[in-house]
Amino acid sequence: MSQHQWWRDAVIYQVYVRSFADANGDGVGDLAGVRQHLPYLAELGVDALWFNPWYASPQADAGYDVSDYRAIDPLFGDLSSASALIAEAHELGLKVIIDVVPNHVSDQHPWFVEAVAAGPGSPLRDRFWFRPGRGDLPPNDWQSVFGGPAWTQVADGEWYLHLFAPEQPDLNWTSPDVAAEHSDVLRFWFDRGADGVRIDSATMPAKDPSLADFDPADPPLPHPYIDRDAVHDIYRSWRAVADTYEPPRALIGEIWLDKPDRLALYLRPDEMHTAFNFDYLNCAWDPKALRHVIDATLEAHAPVDAPATWVLSNHDVTRHVTRYGRADSSYGHALRQHGTSVDLSLGARRARAALLLNLALPGSVYLYQGEELGLEEVEDIPNGLRQDPIFHRTGGRDIGRDGCRVPLPWSGDQVPFGFSPDDAAASPWLPQPATWAGRTAEAQAGDPNSMLSLYRTAIALRRQHLTTTTDPRSSSLPSPPSSSPLFEWLPTDPSLLAFTRAGSFTFLANLSDQPVHLPPHDEILLASGPLLAGLVPPDTAVWLRTGA
Structure with missing residues (x-):
């Protein structure tokens, strides 16, 4: 397999920047912190790094509310530090994938600020979904993914659609401006060395133009804003941009769908290269269920010649050490089990076995930062310190995603465990458990039986025995059989x-x-x-x- 198709069997490590490493001591991870630990990631043996949004943002939803795609948020650094990071990663043989969010931008994005100021009837509002209400009510009954109505009213009386937080107005992809802007953003980052993009909420940008009411318990087909056929035109245009580069850049979709045949449509030869496998992530630690989801995955991907992906955790879901330690080891947004009984020793044992399963399956593998340290979900964060808009939008009924986003422990025997400098002026943005003293990368590096050692060994053996992509970092590894x-x-x-x-x-x-x-x-x-x-x-x- 040529390096042009590295994404077919790569091991890709997700970097959630704000929780990875804090170099300047403000309690928030940054690009300088990532750069300090690039050798660690290379030694781990991964092939690529996927970065959650690092762009300029008011941070209403941890950077998924982007105000400027061509600037780095000052929390994390600046454009020169991002360019240096990409170059240094490439020197170590690591590809770089960045996040792009086509469904929405920040309410502080210049486009939205201009649209609000322009008033009803302005073509500037055509870039979003501004509509008059129904008397005192919103234009329809759609609900936000984060809880509450999906509409917010502005001072002149019109309402705008936001399927996520009010600070994240949805873009209207029927506007030519929206398509042109995103093509330019892709080129901006591809020109700076990004090897691919991960596409957030990839099924959601296309909307039913009638904005009709619907019952979420019995939605119509097609759904008014999930997996509409028009969305494929977006990704065909993105693929055309990606294919103009040499080597071509990769497109990777966050696609939450329960119909494998519909997911496969996103992976046709002129659309995305791969998509996250959420059916597998949600699968219980059960042989019958795992066999079924593996078969269904491979069968769905085969007709479009797309590689499967295998993932156990990410920044939106309960860490799998915790999930696997519960009586019900499945996970889904509709069934959160925070606070229920968990056996972390059992969860860790199953997580070790699950790693070997993931790495043995055909396709690419995604790792979420900290899983190589065996980190569990932190479920006892005080309510006053929680940051996730899901927690606040639901009045605490849904505890949210902060528990999987706690900053990493690197070294030492007390907080902040090397996440921030010893003389840092600020505490980590989410509190770390004192019990993580034995989980630091430093503590595990010298222990041949640690989770970190298992990851390093397994990834190296996988490259030797199961992959066909040439490793640019080493010519000494034997060829696969x-x-x-x-x-x-x-x-x-x-x-x-x-x-x-x-x-x-x-x-x-x-x-x-x-x-x-x-x-x-x-x-x-x-x-x-x-x-x-x-x-x-x-x-x-x-x-x-x-x-x-």
Whole structure:
């Protein structure tokens, strides 16, 4: 596989900048902090970095309310520091993916400020969804994803649509200005070295122009603002921009859909290259459920020749160490389980096995910062310190996403654990648990049995045995035994997962409550936990070499 298609089997590390590393001591992570730790990321063995929005923003929703795509928010640095970061990452063989948010901008974006000032009937308002109300009521009954009405009224009486927070007015993609602006933003960052973009809320930019009421419990088809056919025109135009570069840039979609055939439409040869696999992320630690979602994923991607993606955590969901330690290990926005009983030892054991499963499957893998340290969801953040607009918009009924966004522990035995300098004037923007003293990267680096050591070893072995992309950082790694991405389930007890890859690689995970025997093999490449007299304990996975 050429480097032009690096995204087909890459390991991609998500950097949530405000929680990664704080170099200037203000309590918020920044690009200088990321640059200091680029060698750590290269040593981890990942192929690419995905950055959540780092643009100028009032930070009403952690940067997903963008006021200027061509500037870096002063919280994080400036444009020169972003350019330096991209260059330094490339020197280490790391690709860089940036976030783009096509559905909305900030209410402080110049376009929106101008539209509000221009008044009703101005063409400047055509870039958004301004409408008169129904008497004292909004134009329709749509509700915000973050809770409450999806409409806010301005002083002249008109209302504007915001499917997220009021500070995030939705763009109207029927306006030629909107399409032209986004094409220019893509070029701006591609010209500065970005290797791809992650597209936020990718199913939502196209709206039903009639803005009709609907029942969210029984929505019509097509949905008034999710997965409408018109959205594909947007991404075909973006792909045309991406393909003008050499090498072509990658498009990666955040696509929350429960219909694999609809998701596959976004991955046609003239649209996106890959999309996040939320069905897999939401799947319980259950052999039948996992087998089903793996099969459904591979079957949906095959007709459009798109690589699958495998992901367990991100900045919007409960960290999987916590999720896997619960009686119900599934996750969904409609079923948050904050505060329910959790066995973190069980969750960590399953997370180690899940890592080996992810890395053994065909396609690309996304890691969320801190999962390589085995971090759990922080659920006891005091309400007065919570930042997520979901928490505030729902009056605390939904505790929100702060628990997975707590700043990383790097070193030392007390807060801020190297996240900020020792003499920092400010505390981390979210509080770190004191129990993380043993979870720091420093503490784990020298422990061969740590979660960090498992990640480093597993990623290196994956490149050696299961990928076909040339590693630009090293010419010493042996070539993979086969370029074939073949995947085949092995007949086993239904409480196990077992498959072969590349002709000589076997994966086995024991999801039963009893130890099981290893299948025939020539060599044990890696195990997620100790094996007991040749038996694989419950919630343990192994990689085996099985022939030439």
